[in-house]
Amino acid sequence: MPEERGKDILPAGERIHEQVILPWNIAIRITLRGLKIRLGRSLITMSGVVLGIAFLMSVLSGDAFRAGLAAETRTKTEVTRLVKLIEDEVGTFKGRKIAVLISGPVTDEHKRRMLERIAARSDPQSIAVFATQPDRLVPATVPIPAEMKTGAFKLASDFADCVRDAHVLLLLDRELPRISDAALAKYLASMRQPVLLDYYHGRYDEAELQKINPKIVYSSLSYQMSEAEIKKAQRRKAQQEARSIWITVVSMLVTVIGIANAMLMSVTERIREIGTMKCLGALSKFVVKLFLIESLIIGVLGAVFGTILGFLVPFMAYMLSAGASLLVHSTPFLQLAIYGLASIAAGTGLAIVAAIYPAVVAARMVPADALRTNV
Amino acid sequence: METSTSKALSEQEIRDFLYFDEDIAERRIVVRAQHVHKTYDLGRIKVKALQGVDLCVFAGEFIAIMGPSGSGKSTFFNMIGGLDKPSAGKVFIDEVDIAQLDAFELAWLRCRKIGYIFQSFNLIPVMTCLENVMLPMTFAGVPSEEAFDRSCNILRQVGLGHRLTHKPPQMSGGQQQRIAIARALANQPAIILADEPTANLDTNTGNEIIDLLVRLQEETGVTVISATHDMKILDRCERVVWIRDGRCERIEERKNMDIQIGDVSGE
Structure with missing residues (x-):
């Protein structure tokens, strides 16, 4: 069925x-x-x-x-601050011979921008960049923008020549080997108006420096935030x-x-x-x-x-x-x-x-x- | 909602009740409903749509399920079509209890053995006429070239051979219902379930659809079960099941009924 x-x-x-x-x-x-x-x-x-x-x-x-x-804004502000500080100490860069010795907690980007700024706005006669060694100055490894390699900008192959009669800006810090006092004295003595800007102020004795070259200006580049400012920034x-x-x-x-x-x-x-x-x-x-x-x-x-x-x-x-x-x-x-x-x-x-x-x-x-x- | 339980009938009583005619008792049973209950739970109230319906449908007959709105005829119709499951009681399609079938088997049954026609056509509006008819063939695994040829033939049979690539919304109600009929026939089913096939159509178109259904039933021998309250369908069917308040009130044969259809067709 x-x-x-x-x-x-x-x-x-x-x-x-x-x-x-x-x-x-x-x-x-x-x-x-x-x-x-x-x-x-x-x-x-x-x-x-x-x-x-x-x-x-x-x-x-x-x-x-x-x-x-x-x-970007922070970098710019920092560079502006550095340049302004230097200008305050040295006056305008126009027509001057400048030797820059930079290193330290300032980043490569900062250094590059700073050089750019100095070269662009005040037409110095020449700029040379150095780094320190215990006994001498050596050419710096700072990345240099292409447009600055011509014109006023000089690489420091002839740095002894660059330093002589220069208005030197020395931006120092503890990260590079410290240049010996004797070597430093030699460079400072040959300068027209030495300005020593130290990222960490107090590394050199101002009285000693005065003896080497009475026209020397010694100043700090660093900017220390106060405790309250740090807290505020963190908040x-x-x-x-x-x-x-x-x-x-x-x-x-x-x-x-x-x-x-x-x-x-x-x-x-x-x-x-x-x-x-x-x-x-x-x-x-x-x-x-x-x-x-x-x-x-x-x-x-x-x-x-x-x-x-x-x-x-x-x-x-x-x-x-x-x-x-x-x-x-x-x-x-x-x-x-x-x-x-x-x-x-x-x-x-x-x-x-x-x-x-x-x-x-x-x-x-x-x-x-x-x-x-x-x- | 009144709450009463149907009187339990013994197997013998059901047989006596159903097979009152010797001729009919000899025929094969395609669909058998046994004490079918359906309760809709609407949260606070329970609606008893069906309260124990018994019915046998014989192979090759044209049977109408008649009843006023809310009588439970659509619910019953869904039960015997395997579209819904009864709360109590059993529905056998070809002596297989559909409650025992798993989803795969149920789908297979719906695909190949049952063709559905709805009051509101339920065509898939984004598909062309031809694609609508081809869809059940696709589900049945018919190769697309064969499906194409067969669909064209079926559409020609229902008189739509010239509108194969039209989409349902561009067509009249009568034409859409013809597509639905063609789709129902796609896989050569044994049963066609038509839920108020003429309710959304004007008189003339409705008549044409009824003619078409009767013609196809006679040609192919398919069993047609139609829920309706259209007198014209009653006039053409073999038996009428009257459903009222969720119960099977009576089952009549057409030859014992006196229906006269007035001719009101206009232009």
Whole structure:
């Protein structure tokens, strides 16, 4: 009897099988076509991802630009301070012969900038740069900008000549080997108006120096922050860090919610369609697969556009306020590239996670309920 | 909601009740519902949509499930189509208890053995007419060239051979329902479930759809189960199941019923 009855719905020898088929290429084709036809809707969903990621990226890149510019400003201020200090002691560099002996806690960048500044603004007759050895001065290893290697700038191959009759600026510190007093005295004695600027004041005895050359000026280059100032600076730094973390966390949340909302909407409004597909024999995983591909495409495209947007907008804004060359010069591009990759990964991941959850829920619904749903 | 339990019937009583006619008792049973209950839990109240429905559907017949709105006919319809699971009772499709099937088997059954037609068509709006019909074939693993040819043939059968590449939203309700019928037939199913197939259509179009269904049923021998309150469907079917307040009120044969359809067709 059962075979007899079964004939109609299941021909003899056939039994109920398991549904397994939805090849990836067909799934991708269905998804792409769906995206193309629903272009408006897809673009709106994607714009949710774009805006979220653009916001995140703009916060991150804004931070990077600001940090770069702040570092640049600090360098500039320090160089200005050093140059001003020297000028205060020596007077203008115009037409003078200058021997610079620099080393110490001033970074190579500082030294380079300082030389640039001196050369650019006061047209000295010549500049030579030295470093100390115990018994003599040697040519310094400071990176010298190409445009300064011509003209007034001299490398110290003929430094004895450079020092003679020069207005010497000696910027000393403890990191280089100390030049012997005898050697120093020899150099100082031959100078027209020696100025000794010591990064750590008190290394030489002023009275002794006076004996060598009565015209000598001995002064300190260092700037010591007071205890209160250090504390204030530390507090300000901590505050800034806290604010920066807060903004980043908030922007992450906004991104998560924005993307989740966009993807949720895109899935829930198609619950009926999911129900229909299940009536036609689609397994839950077919449906999830279709939405996985769709959210992957939307996520990747949205995150890439968002990252570009989130980089360009703050870049333009800072370019207008700080100037293009300064911004390009000071921006940590490697760090920005890492931020960009992280943003793209975050956007894609979020889009998938946010879409997969409602898709799984919808796909697991009893088809009758899915079909009844009106959104 | 009144709360009453259905009187339990013995197996023999059900058989007596159902197989009152010797001819029918000889026929194969495709779908059998046994004491089907369905309760929707709406939080504070529980709605008893079905309170013990029994029914046998025979192979190759055209059966209508009739009842007013809210009678539970759509719920019952979903049960026998394997779209929903009963709270109590059993539904057998071809003597297989569908509650025993796992998701894979249920999907297979829906894909190949049952074709669904809905009141609101439920076509996938982004796909063309042809793609809508090809979709269940894709799920069934039919190679795309074969699926293409077969879909074209079926669409020609339902009179849409000239609109293969149109999308459902560009088409009239009657045409959309024809696509839905074509889609239901895609994998040569044994049963077609039509949930109020004419409810969203005007009289003339509705008549055409009924004609089409009857023609296809006669040509292919497919079993058609239609939930409806359209008298014109009653006029054309073989048996009518009356559902009221979640119970099977009576089952009548067309030949024992007196239906006269007035002709109100206009221009």
